[in-house]
Amino acid sequence: MSEPIEFSPPGLGAIEILAPAGKLSLTPATQMAVNTIASHRDLLRGKGIDWGSGSGVLAIVAARIGAVESVLGLELAVEDVELAQENARRNGVADKVQFLHADSFTPLEPDDLSPLTDLLDTTDFLIANPPASRGDDGLGWRRSVLRGARHFVRPGAPLLIQISYQYNVDRIARLAEDVQGYSYEGVIGSSEWIAFDQSRSDLSAQLVEYAEEETAGGTVYTFAPAGGGAGHVSAIDALNHYRMTGESPISKWQMHLFRRG
Numbered sequence: 001m002s003e004p005i006e007f008s009p010p011g012l013g014a015i016e017i018l019a020p021a022g023k024l025s026l027t028p029a030t031q032m033a034v035n036t037i038a039s040h041r042d043l044l045r046g047k048g049i050d051w052g053s054g055s056g057v058l059a060i061v062a063a064r065i066g067a068v069e070s071v072l073g074l075e076l077a078v079e080d081v082e083l084a085q086e087n088a089r090r091n092g093v094a095d096k097v098q099f100l101h102a103d104s105f106t107p108l109e110p111d112d113l114s115p116l117t118d119l120l121d122t123t124d125f126l127i128a129n130p131p132a133s134r135g136d137d138g139l140g141w142r143r144s145v146l147r148g149a150r151h152f153v154r155p156g157a158p159l160l161i162q163i164s165y166q167y168n169v170d171r172i173a174r175l176a177e178d179v180q181g182y183s184y185e186g187v188i189g190s191s192e193w194i195a196f197d198q199s200r201s202d203l204s205a206q207l208v209e210y211a212e213e214e215t216a217g218g219t220v221y222t223f224a225p226a227g228g229g230a231g232h233v234s235a236i237d238a239l240n241h242y243r244m245t246g247e248s249p250i251s252k253w254q255m256h257l258f259r260r261g
Contacts, residue, residue, distance in 0.1 A: 007031070009038035012064040017087050019055055020080075026057065028191050029253040033129050033162055034061050036189025036255040041065045043158045043257075046124030049074065051145050053099055056084030058127050063093035072115055073099040105148035116152075123152040129162040132206055137213050139167060139175065146179035146258065157260045160188070165252040166196065166210070166235070171219045172256060182258045189255035193224060195248040196238075207242070207249070210235035223249035 004016045005025060017026075026034065037044065037058065045067035050059040053073030062071050075081050081099045088097040100112040107113050126149050133140030142161055149159060159182070163172050169187075176184040198204045210221045214236050221235040226247035233241070238249035 051128035074102040
């Protein structure tokens with residue numbers, strides 16, 4: 001493991017997280033999500049679910065909120081489940097947080113079914129920082145979160161989901177139509193402008209897929225121009241510009257609020 005990562009969400013005290021080897025800081029998406037949870041802690045109370053909990057950062061931050069009774073983290077990587085449980089102990093919230101080895105909302109250990117079943121139709125909030133999906137418009141995992149959450153979150157419950165700027169607010173708002181039973185209430189947290197770094201193989205593959213989605217007639221993506229400036233550029237234009245100049249387009253990590261109908 002790397003050295004502990006220390007951070008202090010506004011109003012929630014110091015937190016120290018053990019991270020997987022080689023990870024030296026919170027990702028920009030995680031840092032943005034942490035700050036959003038802290039600044040909108042009035043939204044979180046009662047019992048919650050952290051979908052794709054990783055090393056437990058968001059669940060632990062949420063558990064620091066006095067009105068939150070418990071958080072159940074769902075994580076596919078079993079090594080992250082063990083790490084998250086240790087992190088909860090290190091930060092004094094082990095009595096409020098539990099992590100399950102799960103594939104989305106499906107527990108992978110027989111003994112883990114009961115804690116999730118207990119949350120059916122009674123969950124008061126959900127937080128999620130999903131990865132981009134592949135082979136579609138990039139929002140497949142977000143649709144999976146919303147579909148699965150319909151069985152758990154009560155009417156009126158808030159869902160705080162990380163979705164970055166480039167997906168286009170029209171496509172993001174339409175998630176509440178793609179998966180019925182929700183209203184979309186907009187952006188509640190955002191990072192600064194950050195390069196959609198095309199030296200990273202995952203992000204370069206995503207930009208190609210976004211351009212292909214536009215070519216097939218999908219909703220246009222909205223990157224900021226490389227180097228800054230007003231307006232926005234499509235994925236096709238961003239990809240062509242990168243291939244000509246080597247300059248990556250720019251986006252933001254953002255937290256969006258959905259609410260169960």
